[in-house]
Amino acid sequence: MRRSLISAGTLVAAMATSLLLAPTASASGNPKGDNGTVKIHDSKTGEELRKNEPKVCNFYLDAFGFDAGQKVDWHIEAWAKNDQDKGTTVKSGLLTLDADGHERTEDMTLPNGQYKLFWNFEGENGKAKHKVFKTDCPPAETPGTETPGTETPGTETPGTETPGTETPGAGTPTPTTPGETPGSSESPSPNAPGEQGGTGGDDAKGDSEGNLAETGSSAPVGAMAAVAVALAGAGAFLVMRRRKAQQH
Template sequence: MKIHDAETGEELRKNEPHVCEFYLDAFGFDAAQQVDRRIEAWAPTADVKGETVESGSLTLDAQGHGRTDDLTLPDGHYKLFWNFDGENGSAKHKVFWTDCEESDDKPGEPTEPGKPSEPGKPSEPGKPGEPGKPGESATPSPGESTPAQTTTATPSPAPSGQGGGDLAETGSSAPVGLLSGVAAVLVAAGGALMFWRRRAGANKA
């Protein structure tokens, strides 16, 4: 008797010791022979060694072949025993493992590719009269401080040598003072000249 995976065909005569859902396949027996079997939990996974977890009998066909229905057991280590009339020695046996955890792991479904995000809408230009937008002078609420206004100083025109600015005014007053000084000198010179003429006339007399 062999242990076969539930998806393995009955023509296979090789034992499969690692299965999930499985069946027992008997062949090579006498026609219409009856085979009794039992499955026991086995170390190292058995809580109670020798505990029978599945049992039954199987009547074979005219070719000495037969199979059980599909069976399932919790994941673990087990031992199969079978007996039949006319057997030689003790019961035959085979050990096997059931492991359905990996079989239940199905490949994950492909994730749906992310949709491209919608482009952002352009911001609307500021409307006149709305705070904080172009074309508007914000009026502060009562009790709210008004940010200081920045004044831009207008630079004075650079002094030029063509009569503009303070230097030009100073230059225009300089000739007046000079002319006054010259006039005073001329007056003094005229007075001195008249003095010398008078003195010369007196000497001649």
């Protein structure tokens, strides 16, 4: 009887020991599961910082405190309210964590809006880890736009002369004869009193023959002078004849 009691006690003790050691073996043989965390980081934020930044422009995903070598399958969905594309995957990727359960993705960017990260990994218990965040990047300047205050190439600056146009008063001044109005057209000179208008060709002809060309009323005046001389000579001849007649 005593022997039976000792055997029964030994059996109970052995069973209790096995129950106590079983969780320890299970824990040492399986990963801890979802004991880590993931953060949204601006691309300029150091990956050693464990802060979350829910409003970014260029960003990356940063994981901390997971099990060594865990594999991660992540994706990002559009998450804006009243957006017909809500729930649509816009980014995704695979990642293997290092010996410290840490790793980060490459830098990325998304159009301005609201999004949700889903972080699935090996050994997770329950739902995936997730983060809601926004992207808000300043508008980029469009190449080729004109900066206010600058002059557009090819336009004329007020006050400058347009190529091909003549500036009034510019150019080489034409020598003018004293008394002649600059820029006026030359008019035929009025004839001198008693001078008959003629052509340059007539004057040149008269000069080549060695005679002065008679012009205007100079011919009648010369004839009258010759008649007057002849009359005076005739008169003198008659007077002399008369005196001789009286002497005889």
